[in-house]
Amino acid sequence: MAHIRLENITKTFGSHVALKDLNLEIADGEFFVLLGPTGAGKTTTLRLIAGLERPNSGAIGIDHEDVLNWTAAQRDVALVFQHYSLYPRYTVRQNLEFPLRSRVRHYAQPEIDARIARAAKTLRIEHLLDRKTDRLSGGEMQRVSIGRAIVREPRVFLMDEPLSNLDAKLRESLRSELKDLQMKLGATFLFVTHDQIEAMSMGDKVGVLNQGRIIQVAKPQDIYNRPKDIFVAGFVGSPAMNFFGGETRDGRLTAFAGAMVLGADGPARDWLRLHSGRVTIGIRSEDIRIGPQEPAGARVHDVENLGVEKIVTLRVDDQLLRATAPAALELPIDSTVNFGWNPEKLHFFDTASGANLALS
């Protein structure tokens, strides 16, 4: 178990700035997810903590010790990658033994056996111990990779998109298993992913990274409900949050060149009272309602039936808005419908900077 702190980390590769003044703190025993698109700097951050890369400047602390000059082995962290790097001609047991027989660590055989038995039980791979790894399915191989990290009982687990190569069903079940494992072990997990569902579902805390900068660190619900800027708002949630231009004046909010007046309530109304000018309005699909009594008109552009619910794409002028509707609602394409919104769930962003105006 360990506490991790990154302070003012900058890392460049040639002229490319991978990380810029990055500050990050991960509490002892926390499941921390670093979320961002490809190229955001997630893997670089993880490799810096592991000791596989050196920052150009900044400090890295594990358990309040400066580890900048420590080797990867000394840092006592375990890495799990997207591509399981198992030894194909060895059995699962031999693969699990391997990290316990390294030069740095040496364990007696009974201790090795006990650790393997514990890890195998936790990961439900006991029946696979004597099988060669090239006879395993993808999900089994990834469990063995995780097992190889567990047997060492490291202070920190660093995981780089470990679920990305697996199919959807397996990803879903391994999500729960990993979360369960982390709760059981009480270990510090840093999990890197581009998949917002993985971040939301597993993270105690989520750090959103974009272009080498941390945009927001918060609990999943807060990331979702109070995104710091338009990037976070659009990146987290599926379907993506709807955005459209609006204008505020004297506490009134209009959109679509003044054709629509939007009612706001709660914090959104308080904010509107104090501001005037152009804004970018954001609203999530589940906060848009469709029904005959609703105030605004739209045309049905598309209906996606997801079984549990429908995603309806509405067209207002040239703008498309996605709304979540009950599965039983029948809406012919190109028909005209009315829609409204939850007035407390409007988000306002600065059109130029993208900052969430209600938070700044």
Place this chain on the structure above:
Amino acid sequence: MAGIILRDIQKFFGDAHVIRQLNLEVQHREFVVLLGPSGCGKTTTLRAIAGLEEIDSGDILIEGKPVQKLRAADRDIAFVFQLYALYPHLTAYENIAFPLRATSESRAEVERRVRHVAQALAIEHLLNKRPSALSGGDMQRVAIGRALVRRPKAMLMDEPIGSLDAKLRENMRTEIKRLHLENDTTTVYVTHDQVEAMSLADRIAVMHDGVLQQVGTPTDVYQHPANLFVAQFIGSPVMNTAKASLQAEGGNARVIVGDNDGAFDLPAEILQQIAPANGLELTMGIRPEGVRVAREATDGFTPVEAHIIEPLGAYDIIDLKLGRQIFRARTPSGFVAKPGVRVWARLDAVQTHFFDARSGGSLNVRLRG
């Protein structure tokens, strides 16, 4: 008239029987999605329709005419792959116009049709660019444009948006659907992504191990899956399943799950619908949205323990523990405060499924709420 008919198709690769006795009719102008995991035979089926793969037996008819003897080029079918396969040295315009160059269309007609397709795909401003200057989504739009410009009898698409990122896939789904509405081209679309299948298809054909499992509208396959495979392949999170047995109890029925891990109430009519046959073993299934959760003890609800909570923003997915069984439920965001607390759960009878545990086939139980 049927657009495409597949009759008794068989296909072997060496010893591997990759398509087994497949029968499928795609209606004129219909959008059918072939859905299944990798290796299920869906791409082979698509390639057989295109003429890129020979079948070992059976008939393929396009607009009523057998096409097995026809070369791919003579079948008047357009194909869009996952990898865009554009000509790198040609502009987007020339890539789209390419299929028309071999025909005797006039320059003006070619121009008119390219512009028309480009407008539908909203890529008019990109027509002078080469593929290397385009994003992944725009390249795929150009590839679709090239397929549509010939006005083919049918359009075949093999995971056309599989390599795009999540947000772009969402938008491209809508575009492909709109395009189909406007062009009305008979379309067969292959994917392993059930969300894509659900959102695009008029009808979904689910394949597994070379065998067609079920053909139906998205609502059909979601609400009335023909077997356990379809039940668990479609929907996310996956449908909960458990070994089950039924028991009468004071005018009600109880379904006992797992190895006596616990039980849920169900309407008594279930006992009439499932006749206790010799040796019939049951598997019950319920989707997460079919598991009702209450925070207080409620009549007809079973006490369970809340385990992992996944806050997905718009809603939560909660693992509920009943003995050693886990049932996942979908609740409003924040409904259950934290793991470890006791809550109460009930199965929505309308959404409860029963399967023959051995064959996996659905017992087609239809309960009222």
